[in-house]
Amino acid sequence: MTDISLLCLVGATGTGKTAAALALARELGGGVVNFDSRQVYAGLGVVTAQPTAEERAVCPHALYGYLPINTPVRAGAFAGEIMDQARAYRDQGLAPILVGGTGLYLKSLVDGLAPIPDIDPQIREEVVRECRDQGSQVLHGRLQLIDPDYAAKIHPNDPQRICRALEVFTATGQTLTWWHGRTCRPAGLRALKIGLSADLASLTPRLARRIDLMLEAGAREEVRLAYEGCPDRMAPGFSGIGCPELLAVMLDGLSLDQARRDWLRSTRAYAKRQLTWFNKDNEIFWHHPEDVDGIVTRARQFLESAAAS
RNA sequence: GCCGGGGUAGCUCAGUCGGUAGAGCAGGGGACUGAAAAUCCCCGUGUCGGCAGUUCAACUCUGUCCCCCGGCA
Numbered sequence: 171m172t173d174i175s176l177l178c179l180v181g182a183t184g185t186g187k188t189a190a191a192l193a194l195a196r197e198l199g200g201g202v203v204n205f206d207s208r209q210v211y212a213g214l215g216v217v218t219a220q221p222t223a224e225e226r227a228v229c230p231h232a233l234y235g236y237l238p239i240n241t242p243v244r245a246g247a248f249a250g251e252i253m254d255q256a257r258a259y260r261d262q263g264l265a266p267i268l269v270g271g272t273g274l275y276l277k278s279l280v281d282g283l284a285p286i287p288d289i290d291p292q293i294r295e296e297v298v299r300e301c302r303d304q305g306s307q308v309l310h311g312r313l314q315l316i317d318p319d320y321a322a323k324i325h326p327n328d329p330q331r332i333c334r335a336l337e338v339f340t341a342t343g344q345t346l347t348w349w350h351g352r353t354c355r356p357a358g359l360r361a362l363k364i365g366l367s368a369d370l371a372s373l374t375p376r377l378a379r380r381i382d383l384m385l386e387a388g389a390r391e392e393v394r395l396a397y398e399g400c401p402d403r404m405a406p407g408f409s410g411i412g413c414p415e416l417l418a419v420m421l422d423g424l425s426l427d428q429a430r431r432d433w434l435r436s437t438r439a440y441a442k443r444q445l446t447w448f449n450k451d452n453e454i455f456w457h458h459p460e461d462v463d464g465i466v467t468r469a470r471q472f473l474e475s476a477a478a479s
Numbered sequence: 480g481c482c483g484g485g486g487u488a489g490c491u492c493a494g495u496c497g498g499u500a501g502a503g504c505a506g507g508g509g510a511c512u513g514a515a516a517a518u519c520c521c522c523g524u525g526u527c528g529g530c531a532g533u534u535c536a537a538c539u540c541u542g543u544c545c546c547c548c549g550g551c552a
């Protein structure tokens with residue numbers, strides 16, 4: 171495996187990652203790869219803010235809108251797909267430009283993931299069922315006996331992480347702490363992380379505006395059609411912000427006005443979580459979204475230094 | 480005008496048989512290794528409508544005034 175250099179654009183939702191990616195692609199000759207967990211779904215292009223057809227025409231785009239709504243995304247497998255696509259671009263002489271807002275996925279790719287095998291879905295179902303029946307506190311108590319270090323890190327009310335830890339132990343006979351210790355950073359990979367800076371206060375009006383634009387662009391109709399094709403509100407694709415709200419308008423008689431308020435609140439809360447995540451990552455170089463020249467210059471220097479070494 | 484019911488956190492409200500108050504939501508901060516647009520944790524001083532009275536002590540009792548919501552005129 172030969173070395174690869176990745177340009178990664180991160181930032182909260184609505185900060186202008188798509189536009190910055192296109193600018194980079196134009197200037198440097200690149201191809202865009204999505205690493206956003208919700209923009210992968212087909213039929214939800216508007217609510218998940220996937221690049222439009224015009225935007226995609228600017229340069230090659232990959233991993234957008236290609237999964238059915240009822241298909242879950244797995245971080246490990248998805249990171250593999252991103253890398254495959256990035257290598258394909260590189261082999262075509264294109265600079266891979268990774269764009270997305272899912273911090274965990276970028277981390278999985280750049281820092282590596284513990285080499286945990288896929289877990290038998292039946293084991294997982296069993297653990298989840300027990301958690302639902304007995305409560306997460308009971309299972310957390312069980313985890314304390316198995317893997318006290320990990321149990322101490324997570325809260326007894328956090329069913330998702332408790333179930334994951336238990337399913338991994340049940341399936342592999344090793345604790346999550348043991349597996350995490352075997353994580354290694356992928357070799358031959360260089361990544362430049364560029365963050366588009368934004369503070370919540372100035373982002374909020376833009377997020378509100380974007381919701382209105384999505385509605386104008388047919389978000390309601392899009393979700394209605396998607397639901398006809400997949401009448402399951404719990405489907406993974408419908409966890410994208412905006413979908414529960416629009417489905418509530420359609421199925422529960424929620425007023426559109428209330429839906430817009432709920433939608434904005436969820437979006438804001440999500441943006442805040444993203445900021446918390448990315449602010450902690452000190453490998454990120456922050457740029458104002460308008461600072462296209464600065465972003466391009468930094469990316470170019472990075473690629474040149476890669477070529478030189 | 481009269482009769483009820485209210486005025487307590489940004490909002491909706493609870494509560495104190497008199498010892499200066501607490502929930503939900505909103506808001507703020509944080510965590511994060513295969514569900515991550517997910518999941519989860521932490522953070523509550525506010526003239527308890529105004530004024531006066533009783534009392535060691537009033538948000539709580541009394542009087543009075545103001546405002547809101549019903550009903551009757």
